[in-house]
Amino acid sequence: MGLRFEIVARDPGTRARLGRLHTAHGVVETPVFMPVGTAGTVKGMTQGTLEDLGVEILLANTYHLYLRPGHEVVREMGGLHRFMGWPHPILTDSGGFQVMSLKGLGRVTEDGVWFRSHLDGSAHFLSPERAVEIQLALGADIIMTLDECVEYPASHEALKRAVKLTGRWAGRCKAALGQRNSEFRIQNSESSEPPTPSPQHPVPTPDSPLPTPALFGIVQGGTDLALRRESAEELLNIGFDGYALGGLSVGEPKSETYEVAESTAELLPQDQPRYLMGVGTPEDLVECVARGIDMFDCVMPTRNARNGCVFTSEGRLVIKNAQYARDDRALDPACECVVCRRYSRSYIRHLFVVGEMLAGILATHHNLYFYLDTMRKIRQAIEFGKYEALRSRVRARP
């Protein structure tokens, strides 16, 4: 489909791989961390700042964009890239995770999932076909299959049922995308002129069809390695552009997250990208890259920032604490981000105490820098074949 993945280097001592993901909106260096832009914005960051930070791909949430402004509005505005003013790669989730997190508001059937909007209680139905349709309207470069994500802990029976349903839904998603592709080809052959991209807006105009996205399947199975294998095999039989690990970082012990990541990554094709959804801390990223993961997303750097929790080379720091009131050091004296070069802990603490917007802006900027810098160090360590050295350094942190 619309995706090419190449492996550029492998670390000799671990399963870490350095790769390049070629999408319709540019190349993404992997391993990559995708900041979360829930409603089409990474909270507190301008798109220009994200570019300055070196962000190469964003994640946006289908559920939120479906409710507001509505995927049809986004489609009419030329797709999410143009709507957001972000001419770089975007991945959208299927909406399933959010829908199923709305405790008591969702009901899963074979056909799909009924849910009520958290905004106004209105009833909606999300099927695999509908999830693809909405994501196509949004126009992301990578879209996800609808999956059933169960809570932790779950019974073997519940996990097994979710794995089976996730497999059937994955097949329906692929068929729905294939259906759209054949319609797209017919439309295209009827059109006399190809769409001409504007040099200033290298994103589709409202009238031109969006390029076909890549579709990733999602492996479920909780912490049950046999079920993970079963799920992976079903998805491999269907065939996707990439494979995600869902249902992790939902409360299980960290050692199990790592074990599932490692053993599931083992089952997936060497030449395709592997995406661990919703993970995690900077340490998790380092550990899971070592186990063969290429892509991550997590709200942690952005959400924690807004709550005044910042990541530093010496551990986390709750900047609102009174001890920082007269501390004129940078958030992280070892950090080279523009926030750490300009502002003191004292100032940023003051901003949090008085509830200023700039508090969240600066903390988010710093945390994203910290995550993206961690990924740069990860990629460099793989390139030099020195991943264990990086991992030891990170493990030795306070």
Added chain:
Amino acid sequence: MGLRFEIVARDPGTRARLGRLHTAHGVVETPVFMPVGTAGTVKGMTQGTLEDLGVEILLANTYHLYLRPGHEVVREMGGLHRFMGWPHPILTDSGGFQVMSLKGLGRVTEDGVWFRSHLDGSAHFLSPERAVEIQLALGADIIMTLDECVEYPASHEALKRAVKLTGRWAGRCKAALGQRNSEFRIQNSESSEPPTPSPQHPVPTPDSPLPTPALFGIVQGGTDLALRRESAEELLNIGFDGYALGGLSVGEPKSETYEVAESTAELLPQDQPRYLMGVGTPEDLVECVARGIDMFDCVMPTRNARNGCVFTSEGRLVIKNAQYARDDRALDPACECVVCRRYSRSYIRHLFVVGEMLAGILATHHNLYFYLDTMRKIRQAIEFGKYEALRSRVRARP
């Protein structure tokens, strides 16, 4: 004191003047608009963005900084420039306006004003001497005398009393600053080594004394031209580095604001800066520069932005309105700011509807650009001696 003001050009058809204000932290081109950084931050803007926008001087509020983080904390952190990471000029108000706006929480006496904090109800006292002391701790380039600002409409008696008290307080402020200066000179002559400014932080270190600020007196008198004259004459007798017009834009008709600005400006020295406090709309700026004003501050561009009201070359626009849901034009298609070059009305409306931080950030950025661009056009029109042409264009706006 610490201020030199030079007039570079005068418009032949109006009273508009082009000038340069030389402060300890750099030169400010006048006429100038000072964005308001209430608590040591222009809400939603990083200091880097303010620099990119071409902001040359900020206003900060003594009242707010006195309460949080406290002027002693700011002093210990090396003064407001260093605390905020803003190595450019800063003006602080005296705190009087905020204190007297706290309806029912303030009580004016000959000595000063008793007030209760809007945060915790704690009692505080602000005298002219205390206002200077706090502003010296903050370390701004330009500080303001404590004045009594009365509500509109006010009786002649109340206005007269405020003018007299403002005059006496102005004298006490000047004396307090003079007292500090002689102490400062003694300290300096005792010190064996002069403070060495660091090239990276051209702001005082916590241990070095801050340069003496310029002190501006504030003319009161409401819309009574005779009282304005009386107030101006009292202040001129004391002698200040610059003169402000206070107590305007508090509810009086616009024609009276302009009349008072014009006739008061007439009374003030030609070779000193004139600052119209708390004014106003872009049209007000154009009109009042024509009447001889050099400096302005107002929360309007920033506060309106956060409420979704944006200034454009075709008038104001309430971006939250449903009519913009599918409008893919820029906020102001004629504007060249980075917001208008990148984002659509549709997107920015969406951000407001879902309550995203980026909504206020983008609208504030655009509004400040609009104000600063208006000031650039004003300065250019004076330079070219074509101020009336600019004024006609602005008056012809929808």
